[in-house]
Amino acid sequence: MAEVFHLNTPLLESINMSKRVGTTVYLKMENTQPSGSFKIRGIGHLCQQLARHSKGVICSSGGNAGMAAAYAAQKMGVPATIIVPSSTPPLVVQRLQDQGATVKIVGKVWDDANTEALKLAETEGLTYVPPFDHPLLWKGHASMIAEVTASLGPSVKPGAVVVSVGGGGLLCGVIQGLKDVGWTDVPIVAMETVGADCFNAAVKAGKLVTLDDITSEAKCLGAKTACKQVFDYSQSSELTIISELVTDQQALHAIQTFLDEERVLVEMACGAALAAVYSGVIVRLQNEGRLPALLGPLVVIVCGGSTINMEQLTYLKHKLQS
Structure with a gap:
């Protein structure tokens, strides 16, 4: 279980x-x-299903999805990389780092951060955690x-x-x-x-x-x-x-x-x-x-x-x- x-x-x-x-x-x-x-409900469930034996998860998020991915990854003992747009408040970046995640700031809005997350998932073999679009x-x-x-x-x-x-x-x-x-x-x-x-x-x-x-x-x-x-x-x-x-x-x-x-x-x-x-x-x-x-x-x-x-x-x- x-x-x-x-x-x-x-x-x-x-x-x-x-x-x-x-x-x-x-x-x-x-x-x-x-x-x-x-967000932890869906992201927790997705990580259980897809990231159990992953070399790391990657998520694009201005806040809550990233926090959930970082939390789930920490609980599973898997590294987390969170890509955030520049509009993200510093307190969120700090909270993500406190949760053990690596944070990268890319682009102005979430869509920019997401493009980067998809690219890194591909090149570094990480499990992509979408913030909202997944069954x-x-x-x-x-x-x-x-x-x-x-x-x-x-x-x-x-x-x-x-x-x-x-x-x-x-x-x-x-x-x-x-x-x-x-x-x-x-x-x-x-x-x-x-x-x-x-x-x-x-x-x-x-x-x-x-x-x-x-x-x-x-x-x-x-x-x-x-x-x-x-x-x-x-x-x-x-x-x-x-x-x-x-x-x-x-x-x-x-x-x-x-x-x-x-x-x-x-x-x-x-x-x-x-x-x-x-x-x-x-x-x-x-x-x-x-x-x-x-x-x-x-x-x-x-x-x-x-x-x-x-x-x-x-x-x-x-x-x-x-």
Whole structure:
């Protein structure tokens, strides 16, 4: 039996958020994972399957995927190389090094770092760990929905699940999880920030779109193209996926409010999902008839984040509120 690297995370009821939307809000606290985010589920599973006898793993990541790959590699006793773009905060580089990983800074955005990671995987014979686009990742991420069902009990079904979208790995995992437990009729509210909105752009265009650049401060949502699987899901008549955008200011407001009310600091990428509640997106969707007026419990995936501390929060406040 392979060792499991992720924790069964708490599902907490939020009184404050429940008041805002008029239905019970449950928070799936993926920020409590040992690597700081949900990524350890999928990346841990993928590393178990593919990297057991590897001479090393290589991952391209602005933060959370790299942290998860470094953590899994350290647990397995395998070397890890993490390629990060120059937009990565120094604290993330430090945390990766503390986890025992070799860190290389390449290019301006994740896509540049990924090109380098793929090249090194080829030339140095390393196991490539994709941050979001792989069925083994989605299978690993799906475990969080199995935990939600166990926590809620057999008689309670969510009214909707709220999730942040970067490249689409988490969303694919959530959909896989909903399929596994027979909840494909539960709507998913897929949140992105303006400027890191490759999924929303694809939904609007009816085909995959590559953004020119990532201009949002939610750098961990910063894939220029969503994965094909997540786009295919968005076109499926069996699923209800509602793609919504918030501004960086709304995501920042969400993480500050969350810190005040729930005493937990998460990064901007996670703030996109929280903003669905704090910026009134859920209530608006109910008013528009896109979500039921009488909504069952709302499950918000608090995906976490390694790219935030008080210094970074202060920087974001100065940059976005000036």
